[in-house]
Amino acid sequence: MIDEEITLKKLEVFLAFMRLQSLGKVAEELGQSTVSVHRALHTLEEGLHCPLFRREGRNLAPLPAAYVFAKHAQRAVEETEEGVRKAREMAGVAGARMKIGSLYSLTLRCIPQLLMGLKLRRPELQIDLTLGSNQELLRSLAEGRLDAIVIGLQAAIEDPQLLAVPLFEDEVRLAAPQGSPYAGREHVDLRELRDEKFITLGGGFVTSDSFDHAFQQAGYVPETVMRVGDIFSLINLVGGGMGYSLLPGRVAGFSSRVDLIPLDARYASRQTITLLVSRSRERDPNVLALAAECRMYGTRTDVLPG
Template sequence: MEFRTLRAFVEVVRQGGFSPAAKVVFATQSTVSKAVRQLEQEIGLPLLDRLGHRVAPTAAGEIVYRRAVRLLAERDDLGAELAELRGLRRGTLRLGLPPIGSSVLFAPLVAAYRQRHPEIEIRLVEHGSERLEELLEAGEIDFAGLLTPIAPAFAQQPVRSEPVMALLAPDHPLAGRPAVRLGDLRDTPFILFESGFALNRIILDACRRDGFEPTVVARSSQIDFIAGLAGAGLGVAFLPRMIAMQRTEVPIGLVLLDAPGTDWTMAMAWRRDAWLPPAGAAWLALLRETWKDDAA
């Protein structure tokens, strides 16, 4: 069983198909298919269900996927630790940042880090929290900005907590209130982010606790577009207060959301069992210096 084969299988599961997986691992589709067949022959069980143009892991495939992700992460840790032992100290900092809040919370920090450590290469990826958690677990990034609660497998440094605000058209009947409950919004269509954004989960879970499932009229990954749709009267959108207060491009009503369990709490997370290279240790030191609290 080779790491190359495991890597191909992991990407097929993660991407949902052979063709997109081939692009990720820089191989042909036939090479990826052959690698998966070889792995199935070694294990003696089918690992994938072919569902038209998509694939899904079988029960055996789920087990192999979880183990393969850990093995590949351990391999990367081993390489980094040995490189440090050999004195390769230039290093790389691999950061996963969410689209919501990063310009306010992390852009100044990245600039400060670069000023302190100009020899360190900074690699940034931007995704919603769910995808960032996958990348962090797989060892493909060293740190990820995630919304709490965070899985026990990760250590975390608290960054900031903000209440959530509802964004409404200025002439919406609720736009003039100081605060609004989710139940008051049950008849207003919701504008949410694309799947994979943890803020969606926070809002939808709170709606279900209130006993209703909202009507979702639109989804986007663009903050300004979501705010614009809300301001134009398409429905209600939700943003942490520090981001909502910056939306001045269009007329919009901002109302504090009065709903338990909906605070937007950002933390920087890393794998508890991972060896942090000097570049990562320096980032963690800057985090703690900036936000003072000790990591959990």
């Protein structure tokens, strides 16, 4: 049975002393006092029930037993460190790989900049990026299949299990093909579009929720001729003249064939782009680095949102 006085911390002190052969140097390296170092070595001897050192003036000289014990202690510490690393990797904590989820609409500027910044902070980190709807990404986060997600929220999330870091706020606008009757307007009254045909995203996307919210404010249900599963198809269909839609301002750079026209303030619908992670992971170094990049992105003024 291993005596309770034998701890990994004491083994680390012991191994540092065997390497440096000086109480003062060990204390400096480990950020402890020489008294603490000496006490750790003395209690380790007590736990082993055999002497490891003899006193030589104010210092200690290792006995043969210390050299024998050091070989095994070194292996014990290395094996424990390897076990800790593998356990953290298995749990997805501070591992060498991070799984991040995001919306398709954030891949023009926001996500590339966040990932580049994250790689600068943690060069050894391998990143897996998953794109999907709000609904899919939230489910994957809850089930532990993703470590972090960057999505759009219409309201602050009320989940004590999640840590939220807002990046920026985006405004939903009327998406119209170039040359439409509404081109060039400062804003559009949605009630003028009662007779127009619309295309929207399927359920589960934050932009689909924004679409429904805006038309609730306008007081009618628009004629929806098509629902699609991704924002790129929607943008192309609008640009091709198949109908109108409501899209966030961050997609403006995806197509030159689509005009994004502000809505009248009465129908305003906004999305807050937000990083979400489990609170149980908030001290994970990988999560801390990503959160820092998100906060930096939110304070920058030299880039367009999204």
